[in-house]
Amino acid sequence: MNAQATASHIGTTAPASTLLLAVDGVTVDFDGFKALNGFSLTLDRGTLRVLIGPNGAGKSTLCDAIIGRVRATSGRVIFKDQDITHLPEHEIVRRGICRKFQTPGVLPGLSVVDNLMIAAKRDRRWWSTFRHGVAAEEKARVADILETIGLADRAAAPAGHLAHGEKQWLEIGMVVATRADLLLLDEPTAGMGPAETSQTAALIRRLVGQHAVLVIDHDMSFLEQLDARVTVMHQGQFLKEGSVAAIRADADVAAVYLGRAKEDTHHG
């Protein structure tokens, strides 16, 4: 199935209007410094959102607060109608949120397909994958993921032999393999050239519908290709939300980026 067909198929079956995640007035206070300051955001099932903001705006802290790596000082994180604010990270992951770097990481000596098999193993006991074999259902799922991430013809290659972009796609595939409903992707195009960046945008668009995806990235050409709703953060707070075109044209957004650039120049 080609990418477009997959995306449109998923698009027609996704329960697109159901609320999946609500970040409700979350503050994260690091000894008096509010990395998040009453920040709110909602995300529906199967939808794509891009989060941007100048350096230090609080984007990573937001992901940390969602996944339980840092604790909200106040406010709540609601996922699938449950308050997950104070749950341990592993329990949040079990409930269906996965961040790219939380996958075991690509094991360079193992093949692409074996890396995906390990991530697909729900109980995460890696070695049991080899001891007990893999269910047919998991094999089929992994074959699907290989198609989605564009690595079907590299399935048998050792992951360590992949190019930089291919390794990133494998990591995204490993997040998908965990069956998470919400995928958090922090700068998925880091270090990529224009061709790989375009392929990454297409890959992410193929995931939408089956998963909600929250992407942090600064690359405007990537954001244009993703064609997603954009939320802009500044100093731990919500600044704006809108289409890529609207955000590009927004004077307040330009001002916070330029302001930051001036500070960076000043200090640097």
Ligand SMILES: Nc1ncnc2c1ncn2[C@@H]1O[C@H](COP(=O)(O)OP(=O)(O)OP(=O)(O)O)[C@@H](O)[C@H]1O
């Ligand atoms: N553990 C911590 N203790 C103290 N301050 C922290 C901690 N983690 C982050 N910060 C501060 O919180 C602010 C927000 O950081 P965060 O990494 O969330 O920003 P960001 O938007 O992801 O930035 P970047 O685009 O540079 O990755 C920054 O000023 C950072 O120095």
